[in-house]
Amino acid sequence: MQKTWNNKAWFMVLPVLVLVAFSAVIPLMTVVNYSVQDTFGNNEFFWAGTSWFTDVLQSDRFWDALQRNLLFSGIILAIEIPLGILIALNMPKKGLGVPVCLVLMALPLLIPWNVVGTIWQVFGRVDIGLLGYTMAALGIEYNYVNNVFDAWVTLIVMDIWHWTSLVVLLCYAGLASIPDAYYQAAKIDGASRWAVFRYIQLPKMKRVLLIAFLLRFMDSFMIYTEPFVITGGGPGNATTFLSIDLVKTAIGQFDLGPAAALSLIYFLIILLLSWIFYTVMTNSDAQN
């Protein structure tokens, strides 16, 4: 087919380019700008080279926070993905139950993040919270304010409550796309419930699971609002994730250089890990 070259097309994509430039490229470049310079205000900048980066990478603070992030993402992925699949498998396929279930599932996703944080912050309080008070009444020691384990459990349960629905909805969409003939053929072939899951449902859900996995990884790795509201990074530094540490550095201490360097490192870590997951998970397709 003959292609028509027409430079007016550039004009058409211009709005998008401008939008991306202002929303992503330019802010990112200011961060880059801060990360290689030192400033004491008055718009005076001194070249700092890579020293902020080495500072960040050599600090225990950074590595501790990174470990917390990895642990948190690992735990919530290990729970939310299987739990999401399990719920999706057991959701009704037709009838009135379908819209009811879908709406119930979507509800947690509709609540603003800081509200989710506040709900759980109050819910878990030992003096007035339903959960905290009940636990105390039952004689179970629970206090997210001064117990590291309790703080982590609260954050993990909250994240599962908030985000498992996303995995459920994606899996449910994947399951709904499987034609009936597959289940009929499986019956004819005498396949067990497990075999149906292993050889029909799981392969058909693979793509949506990849998306669910990436979304949940990126989101959980960037978690900020909820721990900020509930624990404020404590007790001690027990729930100080990279994002909380970053805000402390940038706004609390006004160390703009190290904060900018940390942002860039943070961004690159997420990009790198997402890319690795994506490549590994799509690789099995490419082998055939």
Next chain:
Amino acid sequence: MARINLDHIRHAYGPNPKSPADYSLKEVHHEWNDGGAYALLGPSGCGKTTLLNIISGLLQPSEGKILFDGKDVTNLSTQDRNIAQVFQFPVIYDTMTVYDNLAFPLRNRKVAEPEVDRRVREIIEMIGLSDWAKKKAQGLTADQKQKISLGRGLVRSDVSAILFDEPLTVIDPHMKWVLRSQLKRLHKQFGFTMVYVTHDQTEALTFADKVVVMYDGEIVQIGTPAELFERPSHTFVGYFIGSPGMNVLPARIDGSSVDLDGQKIALSFAPKIPAGAKTELGIRPEFIKLGREGMPVTISKVEDIGRQKIVRAQFANRPMAIVVHEDGEIPSEPRVTFDPAAINIYADSWRVGAEG
């Protein structure tokens, strides 16, 4: 392998069927022989697949019983009925190799591995995918995938019956012939009871010993291909089987004489027509002789299809098809005669015999 009895089966998809029109499958009451090759033939939406799914147990009939070798299986699951079924569109297990796909129904039934290997090798050879045995099934073409589906249906040696639901729709014409004759050979060799659903008459007639013609949720005739051709018991069968189909002409019957809009024909028998019935005469295009004698026709078109010519004509103000041999002449003042032995008389679309 089993004899299949369908005992007053009826099925409606909606709840609480009242009138006969609510039933997608009207009453079916038949015995199908052990080791028979049956074809279920009919247009789309006539209830073929419904009947097939009732036999396999994927669907519970609203009324009636199904018996395999005299044993009531109506409430048994597909697996307990020990049925193999091949669907219209390929169903394969993407993540398994071709070999494992074929072994799947056997392994699920705990067949010993040497026996699995023997059966799978035999079938994989038959469907011509030996070179692909170790490949993942995912990347195959549609007709290779359908061959795997077909193979999974054939791999078990102890099934009560094998059911095919238009299995060759996605396969290219040449391969259709090859696979069909292999199925036929397999049927002769092992004597499976096979039921084959199709809307393609060539497929039905070449595959089956007995063809079951369905129309509008009803079985209208069960017979050998020859019976369906010579003595269609319903005008639909006459029209559906044969190419072109049977000519059906409105007729007035008086004793043993027929009046076709002024043209009179004498019958060798006197059909007994129920009072008030709509009467018709059916004659296949192959049994009409075109010549200089008989009743006048007007020819509108001649289609040359190689060994034969199909003459489209107007007879007694009705369209009529006539088959003429390739060398047969077409006179300038054409007239037709009907082979008396090939005339069928229909009352309200159903055939009436001499005794009737």
